Amino acid sequence: MKNIFISYSHKDSNIAKTVSTILKNEGYNVWIDIEQIQSNLNLLEKIKEGLKQSDVLLAIITENFINSNSAQAELGHIVFGSNTSLFTIKIGEILLPSFINGIIRYTYEIDNFDKFDTDIFLDKFNQLEESLNFSTDIKRYDKDKAIFNNIEEKIEVIRKELSDNRLTLVCGAGVSSSIGLPDxxxxxxxxxxxxxxxxxxxxxxxxxxxxxxxxxxxxxxxxxxxxxxxxxxxxxxxxxEEEWTLGDYAYTESTLISNIIELIRPKRNRGSVESVITFNFDSLLEEFLTKNSIKFKAIYDEGIKFGADEIPIYHVHGYLPRNEKIEKHNLVFSEDGYHTQFIDPYSWSNLIQLYKYMNNSCLFIGVSLSDPNLRRILDISRRKNEGDGNKHFIIKKLPPKDSSVYDLQLMLEEQDSLMLGLNVIWVSDYDEYPKVLEKIIK
Structure with missing residues (x-):
């Protein structure tokens, strides 16, 4: 008898029960925790037990699943903890995490569960059975497919947000270091x-x-x-400047900065970036925007206004312009500065970030996600937008491929980003960051 393990968000229990009944009627043994886990039993141990006896994992991927930390952790354990092959029922427009893509054998995609067709589902599921024959032909993690499978799909979503003027760029140290500024x-x-x-x-x-x-x-x-x-x-x-003179030092415009500027540049047929959040102190982005005749307003304190034709650039860690004197720099530079931001939820910088993360789609470039205050705000935003899906994106460099824990690190980093509401766009090298932006602005 063939054994099936069903993974799902408990908010989709009705879907899991329906699918379980269909498979049981076809003669399959189905492991589903609604029926088989008692409150006094260890969940992880029961999952391990169920997996040992299962030939196929059937994951019901919905917005609820993507937004469930426990569901993703369970799936991650399954991906790296067993030789079970994966079949997915994908409901709605969802961007699948890379670590899931690599082991999907077959999938049944529908817009909503009302359109579920039992015959089509069983036909696809039987294709999986025929290809595997429930023998040793279990396809394991395909790294290349997992990493690069749906990049174009992610790019298309970002383009749509850009066209609707709902895209915020979030820039970290990697943007400034690309021009030659110190890390x-x-x-x-x-x-x-x-x-x-x-x-x-x-x-x-x-x-x-x-x-x-x-x-x-x-x-x-x-x-x-x-x-x-x-x-x-x-x-x-x-x-x-390392030589301690504040003259007209010429910084070279990097390819990354050039593409960021083109992304910010308003265009009639494409829309424009709604705003920029930067964790950098420097003013070089502003200088290059000035050089390219793009109107902007640097905002580094509460009460600073910007015009309808200006792109606001929020310096949430403070601002040190190169050729301009300002009264307040508001630098978040050391431990005490981070603590101040963390304990003051109503500071202008925290409120701006929370508003943008909740209402816009954000593209993170050169950001490490190590700032505890940023992580806290992203977590709050995701919780308050529950059901709205992971609508943010981050470009990340792949971990070293020669590492023995490469697969695990890839999954953990992606799951961490997803738990903060960010879909990962993986690149092999830092030089590929600009290429991602090129695809967006085409």
């Missing part, structure tokens, strides 16, 4: 070098980088105290 540790090394020079200390750059690798927030907090009123000036100089 976080390099910036701290420059500031620390200057601060310790004032105190007649001498350490090598490599020694300081070793120090920063495990304690950069601590060092940042120390530097703010050490430099006092000099702090903003020293950070500005360290950010833009």
């Amino acid at each position: 976080w540790n390099t910036l701290l090394v420059r500031i620390l070098s200057h601060a310790l020079t004032l105190k007649h200390k001498d350490f090598s750059s490599s020694e300081m980088e070793t120090l920063l690798s495990s304690s950069n927030l601590i060092v940042g907090k120390y530097l703010k105290i050490l430099l006092g009123e000099e702090f903003d000036e020293v950070v500005t100089k360290s950010l833009y």
Whole structure:
């Protein structure tokens, strides 16, 4: 007798029961936790037990499933914890996670469950049975298919949001470093070098980088105290020029920045980016937008207004313009700054982020998702938008393929992003970031 394990969100219990009844009537043994798990039994142990006895996993993929952390964790365990082949019933317009794509043998897709056709479903399911023959022909994780299978589908969704003026760009350190600005540790090394020079200390750059690798927030907090009123000036100089002069230093426009500018540039036949959120202090994006005659407004404090023809650029971690003096920089630089943002849910930067994450689709570029405040706001947004699906996207570089835990790391990183409401667009190398944007702006 052939054994089937059904994975689903408990909000779709009625669908699972219907599918279970159909399969049982066809002579299959069906494992479904509605019927087989008691409240006093360990769920994971029962799932393992069910999987050991199952030939095929049938996953009912709905918005509820994608929005359920426990359902995704269960499926992840199944993907890497058994040799079971996967059949999916996909209901609605859903972007499947990459780690699921690689093991799907057959799928039955419908717009909603009212359109479920028993004969079509059984026909596809029988195709799976014939191909596997329930023998050793179990297809395992196909990495290439899993990673790149539905990138075009994701790009099309982003294009639609752009056309509807509902797309927000969210830029992190990777955007600024593409132009030649220092990454976080390099910036701290420059500031620390200057601060310790004032105190007649001498350490090598490599020694300081070793120090920063495990304690950069601590060092940042120390530097703010050490430099006092000099702090903003020293950070500005360290950010833009290693040689400590604030002249007209020419930064080269990277391919990534060029494509970001084209994405921001309003076009009649394509719509435009609604807003930009940046975690970077620098003003180079603004400078390149000025060079390209695109109107914008840098917003780094509450009360700053922008015009109807201006793209707002929200500097939620503060702003250090290169060639302009402003009264308040509002830098979130060290541990205390992160704590202040975290404990003040009504700060303008938190409210702006929450509003954009809840009401727009966002494309994250060069963002690591390690900021605890960002993760908290994304989690709140996803919870409040439950049922609205994962409508945000993040471009991520694949983990090293020579790692023995590559498959597992890929799944864990993607599941983490999905739990924050972000679909992952994987690229093999940082050079491919601009290529993703090229596909969007075509």
